[in-house]
Amino acid sequence: MGQADFLEADFPAPAELPDEAIAGPGRFLNRELSWLAFNWRVLEEASNPRVPLLERVRFLSISATNLDEFYTVRVAGLRELARAGNTTPASDGLTPAEQLVLIDCEARRLMGAQQSTWNELRAAMEEEGIQILTRDTIGKSDRKALEAVFMAQVFPILSPLAIDPAHPFPFIPSEGFALALQMERKTDGRPLRALLPIPHQINRFLRLPAVGDAIRFLPLEELLLMHIGSLFPGYKLTGSCAFRVLRDSDMEVEDEAEDLVREFEVALKRRRRGEVIRLKLSTGAPGPLRKLVMDNLHITANEVVEIEGLIGVGALRELVLDERPALLWPSFTPRVPERVQDHEGDMFAAIRQKDMLLHHPYETFDMVVRFLEQAARDPDVVAIRQTLYRTSNESPIVAALCDAAESGKSVTALVELKARFDEAANIRQSRRLERAGAHVVYGFINYKTHAKISVVVRREGDQLVTYTHFGTGNYHPITARIYTDLSLFTCDPKLGRDATRVFNYVGGYAQPDVLENLAISPLSLKSSLLEQIEAEIEHAANGKPAEIWAKMNAIIDPDMIDALYAASQAGVRISLVVRGICGLRPGIKGLSENIRVKSIVGRFLEHSRIICFGNGHGLPAKKAKVYISSADMMERNLLHRVETLVEITNPTVKAQIMNQIMAANLADEAQSWVMDGFGQFTRRTPEEGEHLFSCHRFFTENPSLSGRGSAGASDVPALTHSRD
CATH class of the missing domain: 3.30.870.10 (Endonuclease Chain A)
Incomplete structure (x- = not known):
């Protein structure tokens, strides 16, 4: 496979933006919405029929955990800015308040898709003999077995709490899960409202005795609702709802802290008690219970997300069972060089x-x-x-x-x-x-x-x-x-x-x-990259081959994006593999028609950072400049962290990075999403019987060039051959 086979075909016809957008903030895509688009790609893998069933469940769980962290950090920060009256726009022109409106709309849509995906996966798991039961679908023998499990393993660590003037609403930590209960005393009908925090020390899904080959689970909240009588003797349940809390998890540390460790310990306690950012609540919750929870958590209606289905989708990771290898990725043993x-x-x-x-x-x-x-x-x-x-x-x-x-x-x-x-x-x-x-x-x-x-x-x-x-x-x-x-x-x-x-x-x-062969941020890493991009512009101006390949987790720094735009306009061919956030618009006429962006989402989480410059010889080339880095192209990495940019000078290692790693990433079709200039991603669906090239499969099957021993590297497959 030559370089043209995997580069030229992926440069789509340029799209157009108004001139004022190209010259203004419209040339950037919003960071937060780009991250949500990435999490959509993660969720899409949960519906991908080419992914083994339980791995699809894992992708669904990951998408939920990702979204939780996004809310506790990014959304929490934006909300703080908006409440303080900050109207400073991001690089794309949106104020914090405007971003929050768009995030809320897209996140609610994403959470709805997670529930739909779970319904599909649950049905598919049923067909494979993995059942998720409810308290209404279990039989008498199971109830008897569960009674023993409840009393021995669950009851001792529960803390059922009445809510009245003598029993205030308890603190629910971030990611805390609880049941709100509405009950009546059997003797006189006296009402009681109560809370049942669900301890995280207990698995969310309890395994039931097998029936034949079937593997059966019962969600913990179902077990608890079955045994309300043991927790509140003399009362009957008249209504209930489940809810889950997310709190602000960002941390502030005093700049002049004399004991940094102690200051962080204090900050960790503050994080646990941060303000509520989002409340997930069962659809159809009784009005008094809904009001009780909202009032005591001090949140407004727009911070409540009603869930018709499973609250706490991240817990589905418990259902990824090693004992069903046919429903998991094929195993492989990492190589020893x-x-x-x-x-x-x-x-x-x-x-x-x-x-x-x-x-x-x-x-x-x-x-x-x-x-x-x-x-x-x-x-x-x-x-x-x-x-x-x-x-x-x-x-x-x-x-x-x-x-x-x-x-x-x-x-x-x-x-x-x-x-x-x-x-x-x-x-x-x-x-x-x-x-x-x-x-x-x-x-x-x-x-x-x-x-x-x-x-x-x-x-x-x-x-x-x-x-x-x-x-x-x-x-x-x-x-x-x-x-x-x-x-x-x-x-x-x-x-x-x-x-x-x-x-x-x-x-x-x-x-x-x-520094002899290294650049570091915050001192020289960003300037070094900008100098190399400028050098490629000079090569293009002098009629020499000019090319940049980069693999990143995120590209959002405005200066780096503008430099890549300038390179594209000068004729530099730029191929970017960006797993997550991308604020750059590829393929826009007059701005970035020489830039293509793809994202790889698959079995492994793409995390390595690589930057290759043709150095007047195109790519791949023996005289190219090749770097690996700990930094993404984000302001925080380039200006507010200590990061490294390491130039690779060993010829074999350079060839390994360009001809194997980058070439395979650029050639990948099986796990690749191609980005357009409007932030939309599409992936190729294979025809029946067609096998798309997978970089993950290629790497599991082929050793790395530089790790070869006495056998030498000549028989190690490479996808491209370097130019002189």
Whole structure:
């Protein structure tokens, strides 16, 4: 497959916008609506017949969890601005209040589609012998079994609460789920209103004894409603509704906090008690119960979403059953790079031979863990430096750092406390590291440290050799199984010195006076990218091939978008793979007719960031400039975080990125959505019997170029061949 096969066909005929839109804010698409469009693509996978059934259930769950987070962070922030009277427009010209109106309309439509999708999936699961029952559809034998389950496993941790002047309405935390109950005393008909918070420690779906081959579940709220008599003896139920709360989860930290860890602990408690942003409530809730809930949560009618169906769609992840492999993605085992095997697992020997780029999850993230575990055990290693943005609760990387510190090595861990929703976990990890004797630093108060760097300094003869790992993803072994990310291992002295300068900058606030092969934000990353885009414009003006490929999670920074528009108008061919938010309008006549944008949504979450510039030779080319990064093209990444942009100089690694990774992403049809200039996405539906090319399948079946060992890389498939 040549480059024309997957590039030319995807540049559609240019669309037109009015001149005033091209010159004004209309040249940008709204960030929030673009994110909602991404979540629509996630939800569409739940209806995709080419996706295994239980994986479709997982996509539905993810779309609901995504939307919850969007509300607790983005919508919460916009609402705060609107309430403060802020009318400053976003880059697309919409004020916070205008955005909230559009978001509410689109989000309600999305939530309705989630319920429709769940109804379809529930019917399909029934056909596969997975049943979701209700209290009206279970038999006597099940009721008896459930009685025992309720009393033994549920009843002890419930807290039924009467609501009256002596019993005030309780606090319901963010993502809290509860039943509001309307009852009468059997003896005299005296009314009682009550609340039954549903503990998150209990599974939302209770598994019933099997009947034949059928797998059967009962939602927890159904079980509770069956046993109201045990919770409120002497009362009968006359009405009920379920509701779920989302609260503002953004955090504020005092700039001059003397103890940053303690300040974050306080902020986490404030987050738990944030204002209610959205209330989901059962359709048909009795009027008095509806008023009771709304009044006590201090919300208005426009913050209520009535749900006819399942409240808390994210909980459907519990129904993705490992015991039904035929309804899941085919299993695959991540590869161990052949070069590491050739060196009998010795990461340092493999890296000394040549730079190595691993493509996760296709190549196992265990190599990153092994790199640090080997460093912790190696008596010749004298120092380790490590950034930690997100990692798992029982992190093997933190364990390795603790082992290294306890054995007397110099260990510095740069822990980012501001990693959203991982703040509490990172506080625990930092204290564990400090107890082991590691030096823990927290970086800047105003900037998140989002860069992914490991540095290992090893004594070899009379020299100190620096081994460096740069990643595009987090040091998180769990998410590394489903996120596509890149890991560069190198002992290039320039990159080793640059990485050390970054640690010194974050730990000591001293800006590096020089960086040799690295650009970092907030200092030089954005300007470096803009310079490279300008260089491509110059190549086009001089009649040379001019081309840009980029793969990002988001492109929203106005300066970067305007630079890409200028490049398109100069004749630079630009192909972008943008998983999520895209504020750029591709294919607009006079603005961006040389830009195409696609989004890949499939089995794995596209997370790696890659930027390739033809450098006067087009793409792919041996003399192209190739970079990997921890940053997206967003203002927060470019100006308000510490991020890395790493130039790739090793020829094999460059070829791997261009000829394999980017080529396969650009060639993908099976999981690709092509974006038009109005923010709409379409994907190709295969004809009967047609097999569309899938980059995810290609990567699971073919090893990476730079990880090859003694067998060499010549027999590794590449989708393109580099120009001279």
